[in-house]
Amino acid sequence: MTSKTPLPEPFLTPSGDPWLLTPGPLTTSLSVKEAMLRDYGSRDQVFIDINERVRRSLVEIIEGGDEFTTVPMQGSGTFAVEAMIGSLVPASGKLLVLVNGAYGERICKICSVYGRAFDKLSYAEDQPVSASDLDAALRADPAITHVAVIHCETTSGILNPVAEVAAVARAHGKSLLIDSMSAFGALPISSQDIHYDAVAASSNKCLEGVPGMGFVLVRKSVLEQCKGNSPSLVLDLHDQWVQIEKTTQWRFTPPIQCIVAFNRAIEEHRAEGGVAGRGGRYAENCRVLVEGMRKLGFQTLLPDALQAPIIVTFHKPVDPKFDFQKFYDELARRGFLIYPGKLTVADSFRIGCIGRMGVREIRVALEAIEAVLTEMGVQNCTPVAA
Template identity: 65%
Template sequence: MSDPFLLTPGPLTTSATVKQAMLRDWGSRDGAFIAMNARVRERLAGLAGAGETHVAVPLQGSGTFAVEAMIGTLVPRSGKLLVLVNGAYGHRMARMAAVMGRAVAILEVPEDRPVDPAALDRALAADTALSHVAVVHCETTSGILNPVAEVAGIVAAHGRALLIDSMSAFGALPVDARTVPFTALAASSNKCLEGVPGMGFVIVRRDALAAAGGNAHSLSLDLHDQARGFEANAQWRFTPPTHVLAAFSQALDEHAAEGGVEGRGARYAGNCRILVEGMRTLGFQTLLPDALQAPIIVTFRMPRDPAFAFQAFYDRLRERGFVIYPGKLTVADSFRIGCIGRLGLAEMRAALDAVRATLAEMGVSSGAP
């Protein structure tokens, strides 16, 4: 069987040319590899409109490694982090801060609602000990898009530092440091930029990074030390993910050729529209209204038809060449289908055909919850 299409939040379906970029071995001290690393770092900062004020610091590991490095390096031991929570990834950031011994508070809303800027404003006014705020750009627990620009304005007005987990948004949904002030933003190679897993990165203000020496709770997750290594000799402190970086460099070329953030975001929006319209014709109901839905991953409520069993649905779709994702909600029984990766309208229509055929095979008359 050929590789299935991954309708998941990542890892994702990648292009043949991204895969082919991994067929060469690279020496970590080789001049060509060092130059490629420098180009990738420069391009990442540029994608965030941050080339003048921020620096991109790549890090071995998944995106979670990058988020933990961001919190551990930038929130000092005397600081206090406020995490805006409306899903599992906000809770994960709060847990990270607690594990590393940082003071942390959470401001939580249900998973099907965006974070609340007005409540944030009140919280920052009430607690002057809060030094940093963390928010998830697109919370893939539900697929909801959080109002990051509004959050950034409030945090800046209070003179605090903003940390953004943009893991599932960066590269497809705009975030520009010139209009959305942030101290740091974390993302990874294998989401909307359509590389392969194995490398995270943090785009961080130069002044904040310079002031962060000695903060980190971990040697390997110390962004300040990692950045100093790049500045000293343009090399990684520890063994770099050479093949992952080569694939990522190719993925960035393809991202630019597609029209950058605007072009990539437009394709994903088209995928999302086709998916939602098609699933609704089969009776399925989305968790979120269209106004709150990011074009990244869509949460559907489970059908009430007694013939529907998610594991059988999942397995039969996999046999037809499409991998979806289980739900992660507490507010509703659900499953998720992603819109990102090297997929277009033809693949989304084929996925809908597979859903239709699977429901018929299972004897499910409607996807209605």
């Protein structure tokens, strides 16, 4: 009888969970988890105060002052994006979507479902969107009233030039809507530096809360004009905003534990130094990850200049002994969960840099990756034959 080599003990978080090397949901701090252990009534003043604190804090992150307000929405980030599109683009409007991945395509699908007129500028998943193309498109089609762009396209991890896009949209007098789901809280998007009318994000990405709440930060002067725009009852930003401002209550049952945990997560974000501090930690995670993977022979999809420090896409090795499912399963047994690829331009997989972790955890993950590759007998990690 042959004995199997025993597996190493998994490297787990302080709460005994695997490390989520994903774009979200992601690893949260123990204190964020503990914040969910208490029950609150939705009409309890303690909860009302927490809810208002969260709304004010989110506006502060974009330096929105009195010009912007936070409209929270139950559900995932896509709920917030759909609420933003349906509420802010009227039936008489036309949206131009800048697309270089699945999340830009999702906005197009929302427009199709809602019967909103739209057009799109499409790019390969490894290419940023173009502000000069946007300028030409807006000159060619005066019917366009709104522009939508993805801040960091999670499909590839690419960073889009939102400041340049915003400048062009403003020059043409168009309303800009930003999906900043994978970047908000880690990459700058101050309303003082970038002109936009709304930005959508969620609780469970770079702010390191738990899933369950999306939100849209909207220019008040724009939101005031949106009554009756939304074809949805539950995703009507204007109606939700009016109700919360008038009564301090959500229209429908709020995700209370999620909001209370989010409040704690925002406090930790502020203590870390806000966007600069959180983004700096992620950037260092990304640097160590990319350097380590390249030493093992892997190639990144994106050049460093286009790579956001959120999630990194790696080409799958050409080595026939590399099997992604086995690679994934063996890393999971060691305490690390990664992400499959979502590209049409390349066979790939993704590793996230965000969540409550630092370079120590990234280095241990790299050690686990090397060990798994050795066990699999993989010798060539490049996407081309040696």
